[in-house]
Amino acid sequence: MSSRVTLADVAQRAGVSTQTVSRVVNHNPAVRPETRARVLEVIGELGYRPNTVARSLATRRTMTFGIVVPDIGNPYFADVVRGAEDAARGLGYQILLCNTDQMPERELTAIEAFQEKQVDGIILCSTRIPEEDLPDTLRTHTPIVLTGREWVEGAVGAVHADDDRGLLLAIKHLLQRERRNIVFAAGRPGGPGHARRMRAWHEFADSAGYCAEQLVAIPCATNPAGGQEAASQALRDNPEVDGIVCFNDLVAIGAVHACIEAGKRVPEDVAVVGMTDIALASLVEPPLTTVGHAKHELGKQAVAMLVDHLASRAHEREIVLKTELVVRASAP
Amino acid sequence: MSSRVTLADVAQRAGVSTQTVSRVVNHNPAVRPETRARVLEVIGELGYRPNTVARSLATRRTMTFGIVVPDIGNPYFADVVRGAEDAARGLGYQILLCNTDQMPERELTAIEAFQEKQVDGIILCSTRIPEEDLPDTLRTHTPIVLTGREWVEGAVGAVHADDDRGLLLAIKHLLQRERRNIVFAAGRPGGPGHARRMRAWHEFADSAGYCAEQLVAIPCATNPAGGQEAASQALRDNPEVDGIVCFNDLVAIGAVHACIEAGKRVPEDVAVVGMTDIALASLVEPPLTTVGHAKHELGKQAVAMLVDHLASRAHEREIVLKTELVVRASAP
DNA sequence: CTGTTAGCGCTTTCAA
DNA sequence: TTGAAAGCGCTAACAG
Numbered sequence: 001m002s003s004r005v006t007l008a009d010v011a012q013r014a015g016v017s018t019q020t021v022s023r024v025v026n027h028n029p030a031v032r033p034e035t036r037a038r039v040l041e042v043i044g045e046l047g048y049r050p051n052t053v054a055r056s057l058a059t060r061r062t063m064t065f066g067i068v069v070p071d072i073g074n075p076y077f078a079d080v081v082r083g084a085e086d087a088a089r090g091l092g093y094q095i096l097l098c099n100t101d102q103m104p105e106r107e108l109t110a111i112e113a114f115q116e117k118q119v120d121g122i123i124l125c126s127t128r129i130p131e132e133d134l135p136d137t138l139r140t141h142t143p144i145v146l147t148g149r150e151w152v153e154g155a156v157g158a159v160h161a162d163d164d165r166g167l168l169l170a171i172k173h174l175l176q177r178e179r180r181n182i183v184f185a186a187g188r189p190g191g192p193g194h195a196r197r198m199r200a201w202h203e204f205a206d207s208a209g210y211c212a213e214q215l216v217a218i219p220c221a222t223n224p225a226g227g228q229e230a231a232s233q234a235l236r237d238n239p240e241v242d243g244i245v246c247f248n249d250l251v252a253i254g255a256v257h258a259c260i261e262a263g264k265r266v267p268e269d270v271a272v273v274g275m276t277d278i279a280l281a282s283l284v285e286p287p288l289t290t291v292g293h294a295k296h297e298l299g300k301q302a303v304a305m306l307v308d309h310l311a312s313r314a315h316e317r318e319i320v321l322k323t324e325l326v327v328r329a330s331a332p
Numbered sequence: 333m334s335s336r337v338t339l340a341d342v343a344q345r346a347g348v349s350t351q352t353v354s355r356v357v358n359h360n361p362a363v364r365p366e367t368r369a370r371v372l373e374v375i376g377e378l379g380y381r382p383n384t385v386a387r388s389l390a391t392r393r394t395m396t397f398g399i400v401v402p403d404i405g406n407p408y409f410a411d412v413v414r415g416a417e418d419a420a421r422g423l424g425y426q427i428l429l430c431n432t433d434q435m436p437e438r439e440l441t442a443i444e445a446f447q448e449k450q451v452d453g454i455i456l457c458s459t460r461i462p463e464e465d466l467p468d469t470l471r472t473h474t475p476i477v478l479t480g481r482e483w484v485e486g487a488v489g490a491v492h493a494d495d496d497r498g499l500l501l502a503i504k505h506l507l508q509r510e511r512r513n514i515v516f517a518a519g520r521p522g523g524p525g526h527a528r529r530m531r532a533w534h535e536f537a538d539s540a541g542y543c544a545e546q547l548v549a550i551p552c553a554t555n556p557a558g559g560q561e562a563a564s565q566a567l568r569d570n571p572e573v574d575g576i577v578c579f580n581d582l583v584a585i586g587a588v589h590a591c592i593e594a595g596k597r598v599p600e601d602v603a604v605v606g607m608t609d610i611a612l613a614s615l616v617e618p619p620l621t622t623v624g625h626a627k628h629e630l631g632k633q634a635v636a637m638l639v640d641h642l643a644s645r646a647h648e649r650e651i652v653l654k655t656e657l658v659v660r661a662s663a664p
Numbered sequence: 665c666t667g668t669t670a671g672c673g674c675t676t677t678c679a680a
Numbered sequence: 681t682t683g684a685a686a687g688c689g690c691t692a693a694c695a696g
Binding site: 022053055057 | 672673674675676
């Protein structure tokens with residue numbers, strides 16, 4: 001018995017127009033104090049609660065953002081969503097969630113569904129929509145912010161970590177520890193990030209006098225199973241492998257398992273470095289050396305960008321969050 | 333350039349009434365095929381997309397559920413939410429998410445915000461709202477399903493795991509392995525679940541000829557830090573402790589750390605058992621023996637219950653999911 | 665099968 | 681400072 005009470009009910013009982021009640025509800029100062037008091041009293045008596053659906057229809061704003069992630073069960077995205085929801089809540093927005101299991105069609109469906117729901121903006125995380133289809137997808141009147149990748153034509157903006165530098169941090173760390181046969185369990189191949197990271201590596205190798213071919217990149221699924229496969233294949237191909245850098249911490253955990261299975265000690269025989277520093281990273285054995293991201297911040301910034309955009313406020317087109325090496329036992 | 337197009341625009345261009353267009357959009361069969369074709373054609377030309385806000389105002393249904401959890405960053409809740417979202421999506425519903433960090437006021441705020449948004453139902457997970465305030469909170473026209481606790485007056489239903497039995501499974505497992513000084517890192521005290529679990533233990537102890545006082549329950553925060561504290565305190569109080577059952581897997585991970593810090597081997601000196609079997613459980617070292625829950629199923633059933641309720645379909649008032657012991661290295 | 669008439673509950677003009 | 685009228689985009693309930 002709450003939403004049955006409407007503005008009109010309150011207005012009638014208070015002996016004013018609906019407009020006046022609306023003003024009170026919306027903290028419009030143009031209401032005589034006594035009138036306001038009377039209205040507030042009736043609102044209390046009747047237990048009136050505004051119907052935001054009606055309000056949204058009239059104002060064309062829903063105070064809602066949609067966020068689409070591959071899988072909220074992945075601790076990385078859970079953190080990003082948490083950051084987004086925290087920021088959104090603080091600004092009076094709510095968050096609609098959709099998981100896509102990395103299926104582009106489902107991303108598209110989610111975006112459309114969010115649009116029909118008239119969300120004020122969408123945060124599209126680590127999209128798998130092919131690079132070339134992205135501009136078309138983003139060409140819509142709903143502002144979309146990308147996370148986990150670079151800005152692309154049509155997006156309001158993009159927020160991502162400096163993964164190129166992150167990869168280099170990890171590799172340099174291993175090189176400094178005299179590891180020379182390094183493998184990169186690279187996650188999904190073909191993505192835009194992949195090429196850039198390899199390029200970053202080649203540039204660094206050239207300038208630092210390393211042989212670029214020292215780094216073998218092996219594509220893999222971005223989960224423990226993928227890391228396990230990639231690492232065991234790498235060790236099979238080359239028993240000399242003494243360092244593995246992984247696309248993320250989940251992959252790293254799988255890689256550690258594979259090493260142990262292959263009779264290698266971590267880190268003595270093979271050093272393993274993860275990426276993103278999920279909570280899990282410090283809890284496994286050995287604790288993971290990893291390149292940390294500000295995941296919570298990522299979600300937060302995405303929301304901030306959307307809000308700035310909606311307020312026609314200037315904002316960066318691309319925010320790149322710093323990465324930092326967190327040294328733990330898996331690669332001391 | 334999508335949501336600017338309305339039903340009326342389509343109707344005009346197609347030379348029919350808005351009602352007819354509405355029928356086509358809603359797959360109402362009472363439309364002549366040719367008319368339908370014509371309308372669909374115009375819809376395509378104009379790129380018409382329905383505005384669900386307007387639809388919701390008219391139908392009084394938003395096809396949205398709100399889910400309130402303590403923290404989506406907790407893998408347990410991430411799984412529950414995933415299950416709920418999967419089920420919801422399959423049924424045409426969307427999910428609004430809110431994190432409360434176990435703060436009752438924020439749960440209340442979330443429920444109200446969801447109601448103002450006219451959600452069709454709410455899933456309230458592991459609420460911290462005091463038992464005695466719950467009926468009042470639930471006395472609202474928005475159907476609310478509880479998870480992680482028993483049904484209470486006012487709720488549409490409740491879905492939870494059989495934790496009483498789960499605790500017994502864990503304890504019995506330890507007793508069978510000749511562990512005699514068992515500690516229960518019990519999570520938050522005072523909750524309704526706590527008393528019930530202790531009662532279950534006492535009943536079992538009586539009937540099985542064990543001394544009920546063999547089980548020391550120590551309240552603790554439901555995270556690794558809490559487990560670490562509880563376990564180190566337990567070991568300080570009684571160095572003979574040879575078994576620790578934990579409120580959840582996060583607590584168990586902390587407990588394992590505390591044991592190692594105290595110079596104990598796990599499981600040789602102290603066996604540790606967790607609860608809920610999050611993905612993490614099998615990845616830590618030693619892998620955790622734990623009492624598994626169907627977390628994904630929990631969210632799924634909560635949604636199913638809500639949907640059944642909305643369809644005035646009969647459904648259980650309380651669904652209790654089975655728990656099962658998953659034996660791994662921490663307590664072989 | 666199709667159209668007309670009313671709203672859903674709120675906000676937005678524009679007057680008063 | 682307040683109110684009346686109109687409408688946001690859609691569907692419900694009748695007619696025809």
